[in-house]
Amino acid sequence: MSKKSIRVGLIGFGIVGTGVVKTLIENSEIIEARLGLPLELVKICDLNITSDRGIKIDPKILTTKVEDIFSDASIDIVIELMGGLEPAKTFILKSFASGKHVVTANKALLAIHGAEIFAVAKKYNKFIGFEAAVGAGIPIVRALKEALVADRILGIYGILNGTANFILTELIKGTADFNTILKEAQRQGYAEANPALDINGSDTAHKIAILATLAFGLEVDFKKIPIEGIENLELEDFTLAEKLGYRIKLLAIAKKINNEIDLRVQPILIQATKILAKTDGVFNGITLIGNRVGEMFFYGKGAGALPTASAVISNLVDIGHDIILNQQNAVPIRGFQDNFFKPAKIVPLLQTESRYYLRVNAVNKPGILAHLTQVLSKNKINISEILQERRPENQAGSIIILTYRSKFGVIQKAVAEIVSKDLIINKPILLRVEDFGE
């Protein structure tokens, strides 16, 4: 019996779900030209099936009962686009148990329960596609799983959250404040349902956890990733960073260091000349360093209904190709063979090493620079640059020091000693500076 279409069920008819349905309709010809058969949407499940999404849909395919999808033996692939941990996880596992492949954009779920989900997929010999979980249409999951397979990945440096990056890009223009900008991002449909995850770095961390697994063959315990958001950044530091030739970005880092992995999400200064630093607005940018390809960079819209739909459908086509030939997807779900995986040893925050940007607000009296430099010297932290701009004598102002590499625990101790001096007015600002690539 030869198939006439690849039959798809969709769980979650929100913004991205609507983008997928629209794309399946509007780009059906080009998709079929590639796949060889139509992708046929046979069921859509959502608690709300009455609102108008601006698309003509046969009402018969709409349902509020998810069981209608599991029990339909004709469905080959289930798309999970409801987001969140539960009941999304249960629905994905039930899809496998019902003999269906799965495509999902659910980065939180994969970052936290990925190992379990992948194991169940394997048990039922089903595939799970998750290109849309990181960077939307940017094919970074595919790049790590299939393209860079001859490379030892040395590091990944990613701007992975469009909302946070949009806020940082707009903030530096100085025309609107944090909340106004966030509202604009929400209005444009880029922010997560819960924008706290965008701002506090969690969404970025979900994504780097997934990428680190694919790049290094490591099982990442999500709870152990040091995460810092952009909530506490001050405008002055953007301007000063710029003067020193750097940009502040909410950066996800995953770096192999001997047998450990330096995996973290923080606002970090990167050199303004790096191509990654040109990732502005809602765009995502990812720099990879491989021991064969050297520095490589991917850039595109990391969110939004249509770019995400593109990634979801690319996975439908992947799976569809193999269904047509009655064979299985040959690439391991996580790129590496299962027996290769080890638990990741994540470098604890105090042990992470980098350069630093230190700003102290101090009264311009004799002894202040001597104090700063003595404390750093005592802690064996080398200074790479100092910036102090002229101001009236005896008035407080900012002194910025860029350091060479040291452990976070060491600089933190040094900062505590610096603060002990009365002349330091506010709590010093301490940010990381990351050099990478060629």
Place this chain on the structure above:
Amino acid sequence: MSKKSIRVGLIGFGIVGTGVVKTLIENSEIIEARLGLPLELVKICDLNITSDRGIKIDPKILTTKVEDIFSDASIDIVIELMGGLEPAKTFILKSFASGKHVVTANKALLAIHGAEIFAVAKKYNKFIGFEAAVGAGIPIVRALKEALVADRILGIYGILNGTANFILTELIKGTADFNTILKEAQRQGYAEANPALDINGSDTAHKIAILATLAFGLEVDFKKIPIEGIENLELEDFTLAEKLGYRIKLLAIAKKINNEIDLRVQPILIQATKILAKTDGVFNGITLIGNRVGEMFFYGKGAGALPTASAVISNLVDIGHDIILNQQNAVPIRGFQDNFFKPAKIVPLLQTESRYYLRVNAVNKPGILAHLTQVLSKNKINISEILQERRPENQAGSIIILTYRSKFGVIQKAVAEIVSKDLIINKPILLRVEDFGE
């Protein structure tokens, strides 16, 4: 009988071939962790098997007779890295006929004889991987074949030749001349064996021909691609372009325009703020516009032994995965189903439309600007910007005009009329200006 390794034969033990062999040795552990079996190099064929490539190799696997590869029934995949049209084509076709899959980096061959080669591969039910043919390790072939399958591709804008881009990047620094810079590129191993192909745009054209086929499902007649190299560029135009906010790059363009395709290689001004314009030195950069993903950008080392080896081996792993499961590669070799392909209608050069950069060297006498603007106006070409820098009266100097869009045939006619005036000293410089993306 379960296989113990995927067995590979290599034809061409030059710079890239050596990079492949080195990578197979040095990164064997990581490659096997992904593939599940070792990639075993069982035969290397080259006319020169005596020179020292700095790698320890069992001399028994070296041969000067290519038949030793075809006749070895144990070889699963042949890597063709000799380059050039013949005998490379014959060797690839013989590999298929001997029941072997093929991996090649041979862009010239695929651009010119791709259709024939792909047809023979299909006839023997064999796969041909050619990720290394464009952008070396940048997974652009994979992106078009597998990732952007839900997108109508609207345009591709590529800096695809590292040598030409290295020359342009160095030229603008003004520290060395064209030939000195070219020699440096050759010394660093970036230039093609015949560097004329780098400089005159042919190598770039080979690559865009391949990408256009994958992006649009079109069979491209290579001879019909308008190609212009960087040989005739003058330093003054780099400086002036920069002043106007543009960079001159050797750009490959493939744009869908109704049922035709605007496909060409030319030195072109692009806005300096575009991320593509940041592609400097030997790096390659490719901007894609899809009707779902919007603007997307890929960047990396587009040449060199190790980045190219990475791409070659990624294809070995692709094929190896399916060999292990005793199944076939499910993705069509050119991304689209064969019956979708049509011959490309390439827009003839005179009909291509763009904005222009026009520099005339004229004596600064009354009437000169009136003459220029009248001629343009008569030909219905709108001016967007003019730059004329102060100079002593009655001395010759440059006037630069940026225009809005018009057909090349029209601006060419206008330029001929402009030259008719005695006051124009040299042949005017006419370059294209390309706006794209968001």
